[in-house]
Structure formats: C-alpha cells, structure tokens
Amino acid sequence: MRSTRMTPEPLLALRGLSVTLGRGAGETRALEDVSLTLAAAARLGLVGESGAGKSQLALAIAGLGGPAARVSGSIRFEGAELVGAPEPRLRRVRGARIGMVFQDPGSALAPHLTIGTQLAEVLVAHGRARGAAARAAALAMLERVRVPDPAARLGQYPHELSGGLRQRVLIAMALIAGPSLLVADEPTTALDATVEAGILELFREAGSAGTALLLVSHDLAVVAGVCEEIAVLYAGRLVERGPVRAVLATPRHPYTAGLAAARLALDTPLEAPLVAIPGQPPGRGARPAGCAYAARCPRSLPRCAHEVPPLEAAGARAVACFAPLGAGERP
Amino acid sequence: MTALLEAERLAVDYPTSHGRLRALEEVSLALAPGETVGVIGESGSGKTTLGRALAGLVRPRAGEVRFRGRPLASLDRAGRRALRRAVALVFQDPAGSFDPRRTIGESVAEPLTVHEPGLGAAARAARVLEWLARVGLEPAHAAARPRELSGGQCQRAALARAMIAGPELVICDEAVSALDVSVQAGIVALIAELARERGVGFLFISHQLAVVRRLASRVLVLYHGRVLELAPREALFGAPRHPYTRLLLDSAPSLDGPAASARLAPPDASSPFARAPGCPFAARCPHVEARCRERVPPLERIGTGHEVACLRQAELEPR
Numbered sequence: 117m118r119s120t121r122m123t124p125e126p127l128l129a130l131r132g133l134s135v136t137l138g139r140g141a142g143e144t145r146a147l148e149d150v151s152l153t154l155a156a157a158a159r160l161g162l163v164g165e166s167g168a169g170k171s172q173l174a175l176a177i178a179g180l181g182g183p184a185a186r187v188s189g190s191i192r193f194e195g196a197e198l199v200g201a202p203e204p205r206l207r208r209v210r211g212a213r214i215g216m217v218f219q220d221p222g223s224a225l226a227p228h229l230t231i232g233t234q235l236a237e238v239l240v241a242h243g244r245a246r247g248a249a250a251r252a253a254a255l256a257m258l259e260r261v262r263v264p265d266p267a268a269r270l271g272q273y274p275h276e277l278s279g280g281l282r283q284r285v286l287i288a289m290a291l292i293a294g295p296s297l298l299v300a301d302e303p304t305t306a307l308d309a310t311v312e313a314g315i316l317e318l319f320r321e322a323g324s325a326g327t328a329l330l331l332v333s334h335d336l337a338v339v340a341g342v343c344e345e346i347a348v349l350y351a352g353r354l355v356e357r358g359p360v361r362a363v364l365a366t367p368r369h370p371y372t373a374g375l376a377a378a379r380l381a382l383d384t385p386l387e388a389p390l391v392a393i394p395g396q397p398p399g400r401g402a403r404p405a406g407c408a409y410a411a412r413c414p415r416s417l418p419r420c421a422h423e424v425p426p427l428e429a430a431g432a433r434a435v436a437c438f439a440p441l442g443a444g445e446r447p
Numbered sequence: 448m449t450a451l452l453e454a455e456r457l458a459v460d461y462p463t464s465h466g467r468l469r470a471l472e473e474v475s476l477a478l479a480p481g482e483t484v485g486v487i488g489e490s491g492s493g494k495t496t497l498g499r500a501l502a503g504l505v506r507p508r509a510g511e512v513r514f515r516g517r518p519l520a521s522l523d524r525a526g527r528r529a530l531r532r533a534v535a536l537v538f539q540d541p542a543g544s545f546d547p548r549r550t551i552g553e554s555v556a557e558p559l560t561v562h563e564p565g566l567g568a569a570a571r572a573a574r575v576l577e578w579l580a581r582v583g584l585e586p587a588h589a590a591a592r593p594r595e596l597s598g599g600q601c602q603r604a605a606l607a608r609a610m611i612a613g614p615e616l617v618i619c620d621e622a623v624s625a626l627d628v629s630v631q632a633g634i635v636a637l638i639a640e641l642a643r644e645r646g647v648g649f650l651f652i653s654h655q656l657a658v659v660r661r662l663a664s665r666v667l668v669l670y671h672g673r674v675l676e677l678a679p680r681e682a683l684f685g686a687p688r689h690p691y692t693r694l695l696l697d698s699a700p701s702l703d704g705p706a707a708s709a710r711l712a713p714p715d716a717s718s719p720f721a722r723a724p725g726c727p728f729a730a731r732c733p734h735v736e737a738r739c740r741e742r743v744p745p746l747e748r749i750g751t752g753h754e755v756a757c758l759r760q761a762e763l764e765p766r
Contacts, residue, residue: 165629309654310695313705334628336702337701337702338700341701341705378628378629379628380632380655381699381701382657382684382701390661393630
C-alpha cells in the first residue's frame with residue numbers, strides 16, 4: 117500500500133497529533149490522535165462545534181499553542197518535523213512559510229503602527245526585503261487583496277479601517293512573504309456576509325496561486341465555498357474527511373449528517389422540520405471511553421459506548437464510525 | 448386593529464466623541480399583536496437601535512414610538528410598567544445576559560417579582576419550573592449558575608425569563624447567532640412554537656437570513672439606519688426589489704458553493720458620521736444613477752405590505 121517513492125511527501129502531514137491542556141487533575145485533551153495530510157496548494161476545511169479542538173489544531177500547526185498546550189505526535193511540514201523544533205526555527209517557519217489569519221482582525225494588528233509599516237515589517241523580519249522595496253511589496257499586496265485606495269491605506273492605522281478591510285490587511289500580511297501554507301481560524305466569523313464573500317474569494321485565489329489553505333470554520337457553507345476537502349472534528353477527534361461535495365452530499369458519519377441537517381438555508385422548505393442534534397458535546401474533561409458522539413447519536417451501538425471507532429479510509433473518504441450511513445441514508 | 452407597538456418616522460442619534468452618530472432615520476414600523484417581524488441588515492445598519500427604541504430604552508431625536516396608541520414619552524409610571532411587562536428582550540450573549548452570582552431560577556423569576564409582586568414564593572417557584580420545562584431545561588437547572596450551562600441552555604433560560612410574565616412581544620437581538628448550528632435549530636424551533644402556542648409576537652433581529660425567513664412573516668431591511676425595503680416573507684425572499692436586499696440574499700452562505708455576491712458590490716467604506724445625501728446605498732449600488740445621489744428615495748408601496756425605497760425599482764429585472 118505504501119508508495120512513498122511514488123508520491124512526493126505532502127506539504128503538511130499530521131500523525132497521531134494530540135494536544136493536552138492544563139496539568140494534574142485539571143489536565144484535559146483538546147485533540148486526540150489526529151492524523152491528516154494536506155497536499156501543496158490544496159484547500160482543506162476543518163469544521164466542528166465550539167470546543168471540538170479546531171482552533172487548537174490550527175494553533176498547534178502554527179506552533180502558537182503556548183506553554184499550556186503540550187503537543188505530542190508529529191507535524192511534518194515541508195519535509196521537516198515541527199513538534200519539538202527549537203523556537204528560532206519555528207519563528208522562521210511562521211510568517212515566512214506558514215501564514216496565519218485569525219478571527220478578530222482588531223486584536224491581531226498593532227494599534228500604534230501604520231498598515232504599511234506592519235506589512236513591510238513581515239518582510240524585514242524574514243530578511244526578504246527592506247526600505248523602499250518592502251514598501252512597494254506592501255502596496256502590491258494590498259492591491260492583490262483588493263483593498264480600495266491602497267496607497268493611502270499604507271499610512272493609515274488599524275482603527276481607521278472597517279472590520280472587513282482589517283481582515284484584508286491581515287490576509288495581505290499572512291501572504292506577503294509567500295508562504296506555502298495559510299492557516300485561517302474563523303477568518304470571516306466576525307464579518308457581515310456581504311463582506312465575507314469577498315474575503316473567501318481571496319482564499320480561493322491564494323490557493324490558485326499555489327498557497328495551500330487550512331481553513332477552520334464552524335460554518336459548513338464557508339468551507340463548501342472555499343475548500344476542496346473537508347475534515348470534521350468532534351470532541352477532539354477526526355470523525356470524517358473527504359472531498360467537500362461528496363461529504364456534504366452523502367455524509368457517512370452521523371455527526372456530519374446531523375450538522376448538515378441542522379443547518380437552515382435560504383432554500384430550506386419552510387415546513388421542513390428543524391432538526392437539532394440533541395444534547396451537547398462532552399466537555400474536554402468529561403470525554404467518554406468510547407465514541408464521544410455516542411450519547412447524541414441516533415445510530416449508536418452497544419460497542420460505541422466503550423470502543424473508540426478508528427478512522428478508516430475507503431478511497432478518498434474516511435470515517436470513524438461503527439455504524440456509518442450508506443449513500444443517501446438519513447440518520 | 449391597534450398596533451401593539453408603532454414607530455413613526457423614528458430618528459435616533461448617539462452622541463460620540465466623533466460627533467453625532469445617526470443610528471436611525473425616518474423609520475416607521477407597526478407591529479400587530481402576535482406577529483413576528485424580522486429585521487435584517489449589516490452591522491451598523493441600526494437593527495439593535497431599532498429594537499432598543501421600540502422597547503423604550505433609547506430616546507428618539509425625532510419621531511415617536513407608540514405603545515397601544517400612546518406615545519412612549521407620554522406614559523406615566525403605570526404605563527411604563529405595562530410596557531416593560533408587554534415587551535421582553537433576549538440578547539446575543541447567552542451567558543452575559545445573566546447575573547453570574549444568581550441562580551438561573553432566581554434570574555428567570557425576576558420578571559415575576561417585578562410584575563406579579565403578590566405572587567407567593569411557592570407559586571413563583573412553580574412558575575419557574577413550569578417555564579424551565581417548557582423551554583427544555585431540567586428542574587435542576589434552577590439551582591445552577593449561568594457558567595454551568597452551555598450557550599444553548601443559557602439561551603433557553605433567557606427565553607424562559609422573557610416569557611414568564613406573559614409578554615406580548617419578545618425582541619430577540621441576534622438571539623441565536625452565537626450558537627452552534629446543531630443547537631441553533633432547537634432554539635429556532637422553540638421560538639416558533641412559543642409564537643404559535645402563546646400568540647406572542649417576536650421582533651427577530653438577525654444577520655442570519657435563513658433563520659429570519661423561517662420565523663418572520665414580514666421582514667424589514669435596514670441600511671445606514673434607513674428602511675430600504677419592508678415586505679411579507681414570500682415577497683422579500685422570493686421577489687426582492689431593492690438592490691441592497693438582493694445583495695444580502697446573494698451573500699448568504701450556501702452549501703452549493705461560493706456566494707454569487709463576491710464582486711457584486713464593494714464593501715461599505717462610508718463614515719457613519721458624514722452621510723452623503725441621496726440613497727444611502729448609492730455608493731455600493733450596481734444600478735446607481737446620478738439622481739440617486741441627489742435625494743433620499745421615498746419608501747413607495749409596490750404591493751400588499753410591500754414597500755421599497757429605490758428610484759429604479761420599477762426598471763430592475765424582476766426575479
């Protein structure tokens with residue numbers, strides 16, 4: 117089965133990734149044994165409810181989990197191991213090879229520095245350019261992310277920009293050093309839908325230009341609009357992954373199916389029943405021995421209560437469930 | 448029938464360090480008893496201010512709000528008390544809307560202590576339990592603190608608190624926006640049931656169009672504090688007339704792929720402190736003409752209950 121000689125190493129490969137938060141009695145697992153790969157220039161969306169571990173995964177890849185987050189397993193990026201790598205090397209990777217965009221564009225920009233200075237600073241910090249050349253690259257980048265009147269924006273401060281423009285500036289900062297991977301955590305959640313559509317288009321464009329994308333979102337539609345592949349996290353574990361159209365059309369994990377069914381759309385028939393998923397995900401400190409979804413799952417079997425279903429691949433798709441849905445089957 | 452609440456040519460300003468922020472201009476809306484009206488628009492459109500003004504929480508610069516035909520400004524103490532009982536509020540932040548030191552039961556009971564002071568402790572406790580059960584919570588939740596509840600449970604408790612003293616209107620300001628979709632559907636279903644079985648009206652303010660469509664029989668579209676369109680649900684979602692309404696609908700995220708609106712209209716780059724004359728949407732409108740920038744288009748009635756403020760609405764392709 118393994119054909120490492122034939123296929124080049126993926127851009128990003130997570131293997132058995134776990135993230136533990138807290139210590140002693142307060143120790144909890146944010147992520148449990150997550151394995152997935154991302155090819156160069158591919159776009160993967162990571163979805164799940166609050167507390168599923170989506171942001172912890174993004175932070176772990178960026179090496180930004182902080183001292184409280186203990187990472188085990190492996191994160192290979194561009195052929196090198198990131199887990200346990202010395203901080204100076206991680207700093208070189210961050211920003212230069214992995215660009216990052218987070219939800220709140222307000223707090224991610226320094227309030228006392230102009231937009232132009234902050235953009236140029238990324239290039240200076242990574243020894244890519246300085247002075248007038250860095251300034252020119254900053255201007256070109258603002259044009260690329262379609263910030264209106266970019267020359268004037270260079271001299272402005274973050275508070276002078278709307279939320280949507282600040283998010284465009286952050287994307288410009290994340291892309292200016294030409295990273296091979298962009299990690300975006302809920303990048304449009306704080307924005308109006310009219311603004312969101314334009315931001316999502318930038319992510320699609322970055323992918324076309326060769327930058328891979330890991331997009332974390334609670335919104336299936338955001339992922340459907342941007343990504344080729346989707347990965348579904350539940351209570352810290354990966355429960356399903358595959359091509360986004362296929363997974364949304366015929367979800368195999370009952371949780372994925374529940375998420376898709378709970379979502380209201382503008383074309384949902386008004387008389388269609390509103391189907392919430394009963395209950396709530398177990399807290400990080402109260403994960404059951406078996407499948408964490410079993411207590412909410414309409415298809416759970418006795419073994420689900422004490423055995424964790426492994427993520428099993430079939431073709432392009434993978435699911436971690438003892439009673440997966442067949443094609444077209446409803447939970 | 449007399450409207451329960453009625454705003455007439457309402458204008459609200461907020462004084463700020465940058466000058467007067469015009470939050471609402473010329474907004475008129477009548478809410479019939481028991482009807483659910485949705486309010487949509489981008490952030491900064493004045494949605495929240497409209498809800499607060501209707502509840503009597505902000506004083507208008509011009510125009511007025513009437514409660515059962517009486518201007519709010521003229522209400523005496525008893526009238527204001529009746530208004531507070533008739534109009535309840537539910538906000539976005541589930542946990543933040545509860546006093547963290549009080550139990551859920553104490554918070555849910557609070558409207559009763561205000562509006563039914565004669566009620567004995569046992570009767571009050573019974574009403575609390577009845578309402579907790581009605582919104583899908585357990586009796587044990589009465590003794591819990593807000594931090595012990597999930598976001599969805601807090602929002603259920605907030606609905607119990609809003610409903611317990613028998614309001615006629617509940618103003619929900621982004622009440623389900625912060626919830627996970629798996630939980631949101633349950634709260635939307637609960638609101639629909641409460642509206643139906645108790646005959647209570649809702650003013651449902653939300654940026655989530657699909658949720659508004661599900662709950663509201665009429666929808667108001669606000670932009671820069673002005674009403675651009677007001678229509679029955681079928682007309683607003685099926686045959687929207689204002690280019691801004693169309694932009695909002697085209698921007699709604701869909702599982703079918705990227706929203707069509709990505710390049711339809713530039714983002715709003717105007718300042719709320721210096722509004723240009725003319726149509727508030729002119730700077731972003733793909734159909735703008737010179738005359739649109741000269742005066743504010745009046746709201747025109749174009750069908751039953753359907754009003755739109757666009758000089759070019761008759762020329763635009765129907766859809």
